[in-house]
Amino acid sequence: MKLPKKLMLLGSGELGKEFTIAAQRLGNHVVAVDRYPHAPAMQVADECEVISMLSADDLERVVSKHQPDYIIPEIEAIRTEKLLEFEQRGITVIPTAKATDYTMNRDRIRELAHKELGVRTAKYAYATTLSELQSAASEIGFPNVVKPVMSSSGKGQSVVASAVEVETAWNYAIDGSRGDTHKVIIEEFIDFEIEITLLTIKQWNAPTIFCPPIGHRQERGDYQESWQPAQIKPVGGASRNENRLLAAQAIATQVTDALGGAGIFGVEFFITADEVIFSELSPRPHDTGMVTLISQNLNEFELHLRAVLGLPIPNIIQYAPSASAVILASKNSDLIYFSGVADALSVPDVDLRLFGKPDSRPYRRMGVALAKAETTELARAKAVEAASKIEVVDR
Ligand SMILES: Nc1ncnc2c1ncn2[C@@H]1O[C@H](COP(=O)(O)OP(=O)(O)OP(=O)(O)O)[C@@H](O)[C@H]1O
Ligand SMILES: NCC(=O)N[C@@H]1O[C@H](COP(=O)([O-])[O-])[C@@H](O)[C@H]1O
Ligand SMILES: [Mg+2]
Structure with a gap:
């Protein structure tokens, strides 16, 4: 293997900035991409692009222009179907396009872990309407945790103490949801150590x-x-x-x-x-x-x-x-x-x-x-x- 490699970073926040520094210390070339200019990783990258990473067309444009060896997602909110396509075209997507696709939505990774692999998770259910959420909440019990299936860093997430709070949690989750999906996950509250x-x-x-x-x-x-x-x-x-x-x-x-x-x-x-x-x-x-x-x-x-x-x-x-x-x-x-x-x-x-x-x-x-x-x-x-x-x- 010869260095440098060309790495395209999709998402250029604080985590991407430190990754870029690590990549450059070993002589690599980094193209930092994000939705706004002067994002942290852009300040230290070789090149940068400002696009919507949820747009397949925008992704196509920057990937065709830069021809990276690796595509390295740094955030969740990316048009992951497009990453599957890039992978099929021979570009290495990190860790895999499937992994980015499965973890973009909470339901996909949860189904993989719990249903396919039999891993212990909090008890959970999904809801796409308020009344579905109300019946799921009475099933799961209180307190519980309600989150949009598409969100990160706690956006739209709340702990629900009793039945009267379910409607507020529903509205909060829908407001905090990324994209236009009206699907939430409700989980048993784990009183962890x-x-x-x-x-x-x-x-x-x-x-x-x-x-x-x-x-x-x-x-x-x-x-x-x-x-x-x-x-x-x-x-x-x-x-x-x-x-x-x-x-x-x-x-x-x-x-x-x-x-x-x-x-x-x-x-x-x-x-x-x-x-x-x-x-x-x-x-x-x-x-x-x-x-x-x-x-x-x-x-x-x-x-x-x-x-x-x-x-x-x-x-x-x-x-x-x-x-x-x-x-x-x-x-x-x-x-x-x-x-x-x-x-x-x-x-x-x-x-x-x-x-x-x-x-x-x-x-x-x-x-x-x-x-x-x-x-x-x-x-x-x-x-x-x-x-x-x-x-x-x-x-
Ligand atoms: N079922 C649960 N029981 C108890 N606490 C929970 C539960 N689900 C989430 N939390 C609390 O909320 C935090 C954020 O939840 P989670 O990691 O699911 O959301 P996130 O928005 O993806 O966060 P991030 O992207 O920052 O990792 C957890 O680290 C935990 O402290
Ligand atoms: N929990 C995920 C996480 O911490 N991601 C980090 O936060 C940035 C977004 O920050 P911003 O919302 O302030 O732009 C992301 O780009 C990543 O570095
Ligand atoms: Mg988390």
């Missing part, structure tokens, strides 16, 4: 390997903090703890094998006292995996790149307990400044990534604080404190 992302690296010609598990905390369905390693509380002794991690690894291997190809996957699990419950997965680097920007010898973006290009991954070493905490905007603005940077960086083993997004909206993720410490608790406290010092301000 911890939720984890298991970064799973599927390789072309080598066995699947894993990063130490990442614990995370979500609000409004969006990640706020992540830490590594996740302490899966040793219920019933240390061996039990180990067993739950092995169980998660076995499920991650099973699901990623069914999707095929190569690359990193962020496989999400709910861990309860006696169960490992599969939630969903990203067939690409995961937002909670940004902690690996400080924690590991090879971060999740470098691992993705090596897996994609079939380069060796001799070892994955975690340097120390580590954490990440998000830096969110509070309002709409297109003049972004950050205050408190010097203060945040005055603490040893703290670092920042400020993504350079050209505008903000309430709760938009604008950066992340990273920290290493002697324990995950200390690392979390340091990351949260550093993030709290940064304020997203406009002029």
Whole structure:
């Protein structure tokens, strides 16, 4: 295999920016694509294109123009049927066009995991009308969680405590749905001990390997903090703890094998006292995996790149307990400044990534604080404190 390769990144946010840096460090050529100009990855890529990634015509135009060796999706919202076509034409889609198609909608990956592979998931049902949702809710019970089948980062998602709240949840899900699908999934609420992302690296010609598990905390369905390693509380002794991690690894291997190809996957699990419950997965680097920007010898973006290009991954070493905490905007603005940077960086083993997004909206993720410490608790406290010092301000 000869480098450089031409990589087309579909989606150019913060995850794509770090992937682009990793790709360029090994001499590759990156074309960054997104729906708006000056997206984070575009700031560091060789070339960029602004298109609608849901438009087959737009995708055709940029792929014909640049003739990439690899198409690397960075977000879910892509016209995935077109990716299947590109794959048939001989372009490698990462991890596979099928994987991007199955994970674009929550129902397809759920059916694969639960029905085809027999993996334990939360009890669930689908609804396409309010009355279907009402009867599904009484079947599943309360509390439950309602989400559009097409959405990410918690958009349109709510926890429903009782029957009177079902209508509000329906309207919220429909408003938060991507595209014009009026289909929602309703899930049993899992009262988990911890939720984890298991970064799973599927390789072309080598066995699947894993990063130490990442614990995370979500609000409004969006990640706020992540830490590594996740302490899966040793219920019933240390061996039990180990067993739950092995169980998660076995499920991650099973699901990623069914999707095929190569690359990193962020496989999400709910861990309860006696169960490992599969939630969903990203067939690409995961937002909670940004902690690996400080924690590991090879971060999740470098691992993705090596897996994609079939380069060796001799070892994955975690340097120390580590954490990440998000830096969110509070309002709409297109003049972004950050205050408190010097203060945040005055603490040893703290670092920042400020993504350079050209505008903000309430709760938009604008950066992340990273920290290493002697324990995950200390690392979390340091990351949260550093993030709290940064304020997203406009002029
Ligand atoms: N059935 C459930 N029981 C308990 N909590 C849940 C359930 N489903 C989702 N959640 C909570 O909401 C979060 C977001 O849900 P999920 O991962 O399904 O959505 P998402 O919008 O795809 O998020 P992302 O794209 O950021 O991964 C979960 O990480 C978890 O904290
Ligand atoms: N949970 C998925 C995730 O974190 N995706 C990351 O967020 C970007 C979109 O951010 P934006 O909505 O602020 O443009 C995506 O491009 C990706 O980097
Ligand atoms: Mg998720």
